[in-house]
Amino acid sequence: MNQTQQRDIRLIVLFRSLSFVGDEIALFALMVHFAHSNQHWMIGALAFANAAPPVLLTPIAGLVVDRVPTRRLLGYLGIFQAVIVLGLVFVHNSYGILALIVLLGCGVAFTQPGYGALVAHITPEEEMAKTQASLQSVGAVAGMAGPAIAGLIYGQFGLSFAFVCDGISFFLVGVATFFLHHDRRPAPISSAEKQRGQVMAGMRWLFGDPLLRPVVLETMIFVFAIDLITVSEVVLITRTMHASSTVYGLVGAAYGIGIVLGSVLAGKLRQGDMNIVRSLMMGTVLIGGAFTIVGWLPSVGWVFPFMVVGGIGNGIANVSAQTLFALRMPEAIRGRGYAAIGAVFTGMSLCSMAFGGVLISVLPARTIFKIAGLASLGAVLFFGPLALRQAKRATQGA
Structure with a gap:
């Protein structure tokens, strides 16, 4: 990796971490505010309003990212999101807040695949795991630090100041993007006929690649x-x-520490599809095994080491998956590819949270931990051999 590539990746990691912390501050402060206001329904509504647009806008967002210069798109989107968040300072109606959160989520629908495509474009293949590990680590640190900072800001200065902090973070991210040396400039499509059928190219790639499918x-x-x-x-x-x-x-913090440790370990991945797939499966086994055991533990003191182990597994699995996606994704469809990845996994998260809310009302929490852990282990047992077989074929054919 040359000096300009290193500079741009470091800058992206720095301002993405700033944005992650700002988002955590605003979201946590909003949830605390509505919890104290006895508007508990708004907590779930906020999560849905923020997560739904990236799923629903997948076809449009991915195509836009693949059709315009990425640096300019991300810079203007950062400033747009800053304006939206600062608008929350002046809106006190619950439905008005939800509407602005939806608009913010619409921005995320474009920035998520945009940054994914830009990072993959800048980073050499041999450095991909290390870069993905850095991004995963700062996300985990933001997840731990954000709520603590948000609690302090909300308690001392109120909800509006939390929005100001998030708005400033978005503005700084948007401005910083214009200072990147590298840009991703896809070749424009010359005719409407050539665009026909291209909207879902990301989904076709994601489920059409014989290695990626399992x-x-x-x-x-x-x-x-x-x-x-x-x-x-x-x-x-x-x-x-x-x-x-x-x-x-503290249990959540232990899990976050594990994610950081797992991400650092995964950043040292050896190259090759086979090694990456093995690492992914190992991470899933760690987290599935840890959570299955947690379901049997008698008291909370025993939970901490297994949450660290589960976090390590999560970090390894996430970095391995993101590295594999980045390395196998064709440059021409990276925007649509990352939009498809975000839509599939965010959609699964939304379904899981909705199902989990029902499940926790009919089953003990211990049982849910056991079911979730065993399901992860079962997924590795069923799909792992298929993925390893395809990875071996890909390695032999290279």
Whole structure:
């Protein structure tokens, strides 16, 4: 990786981490605000309003990212999102807030595949795992630091100041994007006929690649299981094990630390499809095994080491999957490819959270942990051999 590539990747990692923290601050402050206002329905509505647009706008967003210069698109989107967040300062009606969150999610529908495509375009193949590990690590750190900072800001300065902080982070990210040396400038399509059938090219690639197909199906089950645990974790820790909310927060921090450790380990991945697939399957086994065991533990003190192990597995699996996607994705459809990846896995998360909300009302939290852990292990047992077989063929054919 040359100096300008290193500079741009470091800049992207830096301002993406700033954006992640800003988002965590605003979202956490909003959820606390509505919890204190006895508008509990708004908490779920906020999560849906933020996550649904990237799924629904997948065909349009991916095509736009593949048709316009990425640096300019991301820069203007950052400024647009800053204006939307600062608009939340002046809106106090619940439905008005939801509308602005939907608009913010529409921006995410474009920035998510945009940054994914730009990073993959800049990064040499031999450095891809290391770069994906850096992005995964800053996301995990933001997930841990954001709520703590948000609690302090909300308690001391109120909800509006949390929005100002997030708005500033978006503005800085947008401006910083214009200072990148590298840009992704796809060749424009000359006629409408050539665009026909191109909208869903990302989905066709994702499920048409013989190696990625079993990997995607295995990862979909993994994501569904993880979000089932996210819904039931608070019940297991605070009700079943009778721990305090502080301990619940510490359990989440232990998991976040594990993700960072797993991401760092995965960043040292050896090249080759076979090694990456093995790493992905190993990460899924770690997290599935850890969560299955957590479902049997007698008290919260035993949970911490297994949450660290589960986090390590999550970090390894995520970095491995993102590296594999980036390396096998054709340059011409990277926008649509990353939009498809985001839509599939965000869609699974939404379904899982909805299903988990129903499941926790009829099953004990321990049982849900066991089901989710065993489902992850079962996915590896079923799809792992298929993925490894295809990886071996890809390696032999290279």
